[in-house]
Amino acid sequence: MPPPSVLRATLEYDGGHYRGWQAQVNARTVQGELMRACREVLGTDVKINGAGRTDAGVHAFAQVASLHGASVKAAELGKVRQDLNDLLPPDINVLRLAVAPASFHARHSARERIYRYRISRRRTAFGKRFVYWVKDRLDASAMQATADLFVGRHDFGSFAENAEGHDSTLVEVAFARVETPPDAPDLIFFRIAASHFLWKMVRRLTGALLEVGRGRLDAAGVRALLESRSGKPAEWTAPPSGLFLESVAYPGDPPPPVIDPYRPGF
Amino acid sequence: MPPPSVLRATLEYDGGHYRGWQAQVNARTVQGELMRACREVLGTDVKINGAGRTDAGVHAFAQVASLHGASVKAAELGKVRQDLNDLLPPDINVLRLAVAPASFHARHSARERIYRYRISRRRTAFGKRFVYWVKDRLDASAMQATADLFVGRHDFGSFAENAEGHDSTLVEVAFARVETPPDAPDLIFFRIAASHFLWKMVRRLTGALLEVGRGRLDAAGVRALLESRSGKPAEWTAPPSGLFLESVAYPGDPPPPVIDPYRPGF
Numbered sequence: 001m002p003p004p005s006v007l008r009a010t011l012e013y014d015g016g017h018y019r020g021w022q023a024q025v026n027a028r029t030v031q032g033e034l035m036r037a038c039r040e041v042l043g044t045d046v047k048i049n050g051a052g053r054t055d056a057g058v059h060a061f062a063q064v065a066s067l068h069g070a071s072v073k074a075a076e077l078g079k080v081r082q083d084l085n086d087l088l089p090p091d092i093n094v095l096r097l098a099v100a101p102a103s104f105h106a107r108h109s110a111r112e113r114i115y116r117y118r119i120s121r122r123r124t125a126f127g128k129r130f131v132y133w134v135k136d137r138l139d140a141s142a143m144q145a146t147a148d149l150f151v152g153r154h155d156f157g158s159f160a161e162n163a164e165g166h167d168s169t170l171v172e173v174a175f176a177r178v179e180t181p182p183d184a185p186d187l188i189f190f191r192i193a194a195s196h197f198l199w200k201m202v203r204r205l206t207g208a209l210l211e212v213g214r215g216r217l218d219a220a221g222v223r224a225l226l227e228s229r230s231g232k233p234a235e236w237t238a239p240p241s242g243l244f245l246e247s248v249a250y251p252g253d254p255p256p257p258v259i260d261p262y263r264p265g266f
Numbered sequence: 267m268p269p270p271s272v273l274r275a276t277l278e279y280d281g282g283h284y285r286g287w288q289a290q291v292n293a294r295t296v297q298g299e300l301m302r303a304c305r306e307v308l309g310t311d312v313k314i315n316g317a318g319r320t321d322a323g324v325h326a327f328a329q330v331a332s333l334h335g336a337s338v339k340a341a342e343l344g345k346v347r348q349d350l351n352d353l354l355p356p357d358i359n360v361l362r363l364a365v366a367p368a369s370f371h372a373r374h375s376a377r378e379r380i381y382r383y384r385i386s387r388r389r390t391a392f393g394k395r396f397v398y399w400v401k402d403r404l405d406a407s408a409m410q411a412t413a414d415l416f417v418g419r420h421d422f423g424s425f426a427e428n429a430e431g432h433d434s435t436l437v438e439v440a441f442a443r444v445e446t447p448p449d450a451p452d453l454i455f456f457r458i459a460a461s462h463f464l465w466k467m468v469r470r471l472t473g474a475l476l477e478v479g480r481g482r483l484d485a486a487g488v489r490a491l492l493e494s495r496s497g498k499p500a501e502w503t504a505p506p507s508g509l510f511l512e513s514v515a516y517p518g519d520p521p522p523p524v525i526d527p528y529r530p531g532f
Contacts, residue, residue: 012391059392085389093391123351125278125359126325130392 007046007067007077008100009034013060014091015240016129020056021063023048030054030092034065037087041080042070051106051248052113055200057240059130061116062095062256064248066106074099104250112174112249114193114256117206118242122186131187132206132242138213140188144178146212146219147190149226150205151176158225159205159233160198169198178209188213191246200237207236273312273333273343274366275300279326280357281506282395286322287329289314296320296358300331303353307346308336317372317514318379321466323506325396327382328361328522330514332372340365370516378440378515380459380522383472384508388452397453398472398508404479406454410444412478412485413456415492416471417442424491425471425499426464435464444475454479457512466503473502 011034019027023035031048038046047068054060072080081097088094103109120131121138150173157169174193181187190206208225211217225233247256277300285293289301297314304312317330338346347363354360369375386397387404416439423435440459447453456472474491477483491499513522 014391090389090394091391093389123356123359125280125357126396128356 004069004071006100006102006104007070007072008096008098008104008106009065009067009094010096011060011063011065012093012095013063014129015054015057015059017089017091018056020058021050021052021054030060030063031065033088033092034084037084038067038070040087041083042072044070046070049106049108051110052115052197052245054243054245055240058243058245060245062247063245064106064110064250066100066104066109072099106248109250110195110248111251111253112193112195113197114191114246114248115197115202116244116246117190117202117238118244119188119190119206119210120186121188129241130244132238134210136214138188138210139215140178140180140213142215142219143188143190143209143213146209146222147176147178147192147205149219149223150192154226155229156198156201156205156226158228158230159201159208161200161234163198163229166198171196171198171201176205200234203238203240203243204233204236206238206242208233210238211236270335270337272366272368272370273336273338274362274364274370274372275331275333275360276362277326277329277331278359278361279329280395281320281323281325283355283357284322286324287316287318287320296326296329297331299354299358300350303350304333304336306353307349308333308338310336312336315372315374317376318381318463318511320509320511321506324509324511326511328513329511330372330376330516332366332370332375338365372514375516376461376514377517377519378459378461379463380457380512380514381463381468382510382512383456383468383504384510385454385456385472385476386452387454395507396510398504400476402480404454404476405481406444406446406479408481408485409454409456409475409479412475412488413442413444413458413471415485415489416458420492421495422464422467422471422492424494424496425467425474427466427470427500429464429495432464437462437464437467442471466500469504469506469509470499470502472504472508474499476504477502 013030018030021030023029023031035048049066051064077097081094084094118131120133153172155169156171157163160169163169171194176192179189190209208222279296284296287296289295289297297316301314313334315332343363347360350360384397386399419438421435422437423429426435429435437460442458445455456475474488
């Protein structure tokens with residue numbers, strides 16, 4: 001028997017029918033489905049770590065998971081990936097499977113995570129499960145000016161669920177952008193990159209940006225929320241349907257592939 | 267009271283949760299949902315005709331329906347459309363609402379219908395409900411060469427469910443194209459235009475094209491099916507998830523808007 005290898009799996013999923021990433025007793029989760037498929041395909045229980053513990057209903061373009069405890073030769077990876085996908089439900093898809101260094105841990109090794117929140121200003125019969133549909137007029141440039149405040153090292157405690165439960169609520173944000181694809185003017189994306197995120201942080205930052213977009217809040221109000229703890233952002237929490245874990249970066253990785261900015265995997 | 271006007275509604279829908287367009291007792295249908303919303307918004311029962319009686323699970327980018335029996339002034343159309351959408355389920359969307367000539371009938375007045383069948387060669391977590399996912403290698407140019415045979419006036423009886431129940435199984439096909447968007451090479455579309463279609467015809471033509479794409483059938487075999495009646499195509503019926511009513515044309519209409527070729531409404 002060769003020593004167990006660490007595998008790095010990249011997954012996309014529609015989180016709409018799951019109680020989030022994290023395995024739970026008596027609840028359907030993405031990690032739980034992956035564990036079940038791995039057990040069957042690899043013939044052994046593997047320990048699975050995910051880079052982002054996405055909440056119930058949150059999606060992923062490219063979640064990364066490390067699988068610990070199974071022995072897989074490089075030549076078998078393609079077949080194993082295929083077998084996993086044959087067993088997984090259709091809304092979970094293993095995009096890539098690779099052998100990783102023995103020290104690789106999807107959560108601890110991650111250098112940066114990017115999340116994308118998709119806002120749509122148009123009713124559509126097809127995409128509701130992948131957007132937050134907002135009827136109000138939104139001032140996207142006011143939203144961008146406010147998002148600029150998030151960049152750098154700040155205390156995001158006002159934007160965290162259970163802020164007291166976090167070791168620290170300081171987060172260093174690498175970028176925070178409000179984007180509208182030129183050929184899809186009804187969409188607004190909020191994309192944010194950081195080494196880590198607090199619980200519900202992206203959905204609450206999005207909620208605050210939407211308040212700004214509607215003209216009910218201004219940049220000074222948002223700055224105040226970064227400067228002293230407030231429970232206000234909890235009321236603005238944007239729904240999970242619009243949120244995607246876009247990508248996760250590890251030291252030594254090549255730049256992430258460009259993800260089609262408005263097409264969630266069609 | 268002004269005389270009742272005829273309204274022309276253009277609708278998009280995800281047919282995945284409906285037993286088709288046509289109203290039925292004890293089954294959820296698109297027409298049934300529209301009737302219910304119209305009754306509430308217009309305060310009266312309207313008679314609704316649809317241009318294409320899409321089957322269970324079939325979608326529409328732009329179905330056209332005529333609403334007969336309500337009085338709506340042109341100035342109120344925007345409000346009525348908004349009110350209908352507020353009442354309709356999220357997977358049905360009234361895109362446009364206009365006053366039509368008194369003689370307008372969505373089904374009888376239609377000059378041409380275009381259907382699109384979406385085939386995907388890639389597993390994806392997000393779009394399965396809007397494609398037919400085919401793992402086999404497909405020869406798209408053999409498929410196009412075969413689709414060329416459909417153009418013109420032919421007896422499509424071999425491709426119709428309940429061919430005997432149709433007055434005639436002769437159909438004049440204006441175009442039949444196999445297309446792959448340059449920026450979405452995993453997708454294949456089969457688009458077909460005709461004045462009318464027989465029951466399940468597009469799904470059976472698609473099934474035959476897929477057999478050709480796989481190398482199990484050739485153009486001569488398909489030609490034979492057009493020349494003498496066969497039950498064979500019924501076995502190849504492609505699933506409804508990939509089928510969209512793309513547009514409906516009426517005399518005097520401007521050319522239809524270009525529909526993003528691979529993005530179903532995001």
